[in-house]
Amino acid sequence: MDYRLEVLVIPVGDVDRAKTFYQGLGWREDADFATGEDFRVIQMTPPGSPTAVIFGKGITSAAPGSAQDMMLVVDDIEAARTDLTDRGIPVSGVFHDAGGVFHHAGTEARVDGAAPGRQSYGSFVSFADPDGNGWVVQEVTTRLPGR
Template identity: 40%
Template sequence: MDWTLEVVIVPVGDIDRAVAFYRDQVGFELDHDTRTEHMHVVQLTPRGSGCSIVIGDLPAQNEMAPGSLRGLQLVVADAAAARDELLSRGVEASEITVFDERDGGTFFGFADPDGNTWAVQQIRARGEKPLIPLEARGRFGEGREV
């Protein structure tokens, strides 16, 4: 039986501010933004990822304090290009650190407006062989343009 991690709840203090950050500055795809009189829940997915983040105000989403999530990890094919992209969109990012010259040993980090932290790891092989093939991307695999 496969067990897949598909959603991580990110605790934020201001949902609209977090959506603007993750969508407009970091570049995550907005999957849905659902508001009713009882709740506001948003799902965003990093391009090429099989796992999304969810932010919202349901009781289970409010169990963690805003900004308390540490070390979520993203993977990119080119750390320098990814860092430059974030910087150009106004995201403060740490300098690139090479812990190991082998593929997978290069990292940098950033934080969202609430202080949740992200590590970005370079794995060059992802550029040639992405985990989610282009034709399978999009919500439920309908092949969204990238």
């Protein structure tokens, strides 16, 4: 049985502000449906991704901004940071983790600069949407076996 991750629900406080933000990232709008004043769902997909995000009104009880460490993957972390900056998105500098395996929660153990030797899976940048939902962008240049 295959289980494909296709949609993540993210909690936002202002649906139109969130929609404008994600459009500004260049994400494709897949749907914007409302069935009344208490229910609206917007689905958007990052370029090149098979997984979309959904946000809106009446679709989650999670607090706006409570989704953290959602991961986007790119081939070139420097180019991704430049793209985000060019779009007006406040983004961290490129960093790697002091432990060298994965990034710690929050900003703990962040070391400025790309991973030594630009090791695949080791370099990151981070940004947040207007509600504070946190995104981490990870550079993957060579996939691990079976991935």
